[in-house]
Amino acid sequence: xxxxxxxxxxxxxxSGEPAAAADWIRILSSYRDPSVVRSTFELIVTAxxxxxxxxxxxxxxxxxxxxxxxxxxxxxxxxxxxxxxxxHDCGHGAFFKNRALNDWTGRVIGVLTLTPYDMWKRAxxxxxxxxxxxxxxxxxxxxxxxxxxxxxxxFWGRMRYRLYRNPxxxxxxxxxxxxxxxxxxxxxxxxxxxxxxxSPMTTNAAIAAVVVGLMWLIGWKTFLLxxxxxxxxxxxxxxxxxxxxxxxxGTFWAEGEAWNVHDAALRGSSYYALPSPLAWxxxxxxxHHVHHxxxxxxxxxxxxxxxxxxxxxxxxRVTLWQSLKCARLALWDDAQNKLLSFxxxxxxxx
Numbered sequence: 001x002x003x004x005x006x007x008x009x010x011x012x013x014x015s016g017e018p019a020a021a022a023d024w025i026r027i028l029s030s031y032r033d034p035s036v037v038r039s040t041f042e043l044i045v046t047a048x049x050x051x052x053x054x055x056x057x058x059x060x061x062x063x064x065x066x067x068x069x070x071x072x073x074x075x076x077x078x079x080x081x082x083x084x085x086x087x088h089d090c091g092h093g094a095f096f097k098n099r100a101l102n103d104w105t106g107r108v109i110g111v112l113t114l115t116p117y118d119m120w121k122r123a124x125x126x127x128x129x130x131x132x133x134x135x136x137x138x139x140x141x142x143x144x145x146x147x148x149x150x151x152x153x154x155f156w157g158r159m160r161y162r163l164y165r166n167p168x169x170x171x172x173x174x175x176x177x178x179x180x181x182x183x184x185x186x187x188x189x190x191x192x193x194x195x196x197x198x199s200p201m202t203t204n205a206a207i208a209a210v211v212v213g214l215m216w217l218i219g220w221k222t223f224l225l226x227x228x229x230x231x232x233x234x235x236x237x238x239x240x241x242x243x244x245x246x247x248x249x250g251t252f253w254a255e256g257e258a259w260n261v262h263d264a265a266l267r268g269s270s271y272y273a274l275p276s277p278l279a280w281x282x283x284x285x286x287x288h289h290v291h292h293x294x295x296x297x298x299x300x301x302x303x304x305x306x307x308x309x310x311x312x313x314x315x316x317r318v319t320l321w322q323s324l325k326c327a328r329l330a331l332w333d334d335a336q337n338k339l340l341s342f343x344x345x346x347x348x349x350x
């Protein structure tokens with residue numbers, strides 16, 4: 001199927017020709033249908049290890065092996081991230097064919113990930129429709145200023161943005177704020193709409209029931225010793241993944257008619273080329289450019305896309321080592337069309 005289209009070159013797509021972009025959509029549509037057996041399998045091999053690790057960590061604390069508990073919270077956090085990414089696929093209607101099954105799976109997982117599914121789903125849909133658009137920043141993405149905007153801020157405004165972009169805040173304090181506090185209430189202007197309260201409040205009630213129940217069963221101290229490190233580590237991993245998916249050398253931002261959703265997907269979303277075990281644990285979300293081009297593809301079919309579509313396997317590629325250097329990037333220079341560090345921005349002429 002689509003044998004002639006599969007020979008499509010990346011250069012044609014990157015040229016911005018509408019036909020080329022449409023060709024990519026037609027190509028990728030052949031990968032979209034999820035398998036209920038495969039999806040169920042992926043859910044089981046993610047949820048069961050997470051629960052098992054949680055119980056082993058609890059046993060380790062019970063029998064005085066705290067050192068083992070501290071080691072095991074890392075893989076437990078990784079499986080919690082994978083659960084979040086299954087929730088993410090559910091939000092795109094990509095995990096099951098049945099919409100209700102997607103939504104209820106996402107809502108249940110949202111109790112574990114501390115993420116109100118319906119509220120997050122709406123914000124994430126906006127992110128997909130506005131990613132890389134300088135005119136529509138602010139919903140479902142990281143705050144990113146241009147060099148010109150940053151220089152126009154008063155002193156305390158610049159200090160506040162530098163603090164926000166400090167890796168300790170962005171990847172340390174930020175995840176705790178986002179998952180523990182920010183997700184407890186409706187986002188932005190939706191706070192005035194009573195319907196927007198349903199998702200966070202029902203999720204909060206379910207979280208409270210689970211937390212109180214577990215504290216009653218195993219004690220509040222033991223529960224916090226287990227769950228807090230898992231939540232914090234998973235949050236750090238999640239925020240880092242989201243950062244590197246759009247904040248990397250060579251990414252794409254534009255405004256006005258210069259922006260279009262296909263360029264933003266292909267050039268403004270990275271292919272985070274992780275080692276195979278990490279790629280599996282992160283549900284192949286590193287193949288983010290393909291995901292933004294066609295969000296209805298189940299995560300377990302993304303590697304097949306790269307095997308079949310050689311041009312996509314080399315587009316927007318960021319290795320693990322390269323990604324570490326991207327943490328310094330903070331400002332968009334619309335003259336050079338690239339992200340810069342604060343140090344690099346200082347060297348630019350005023």
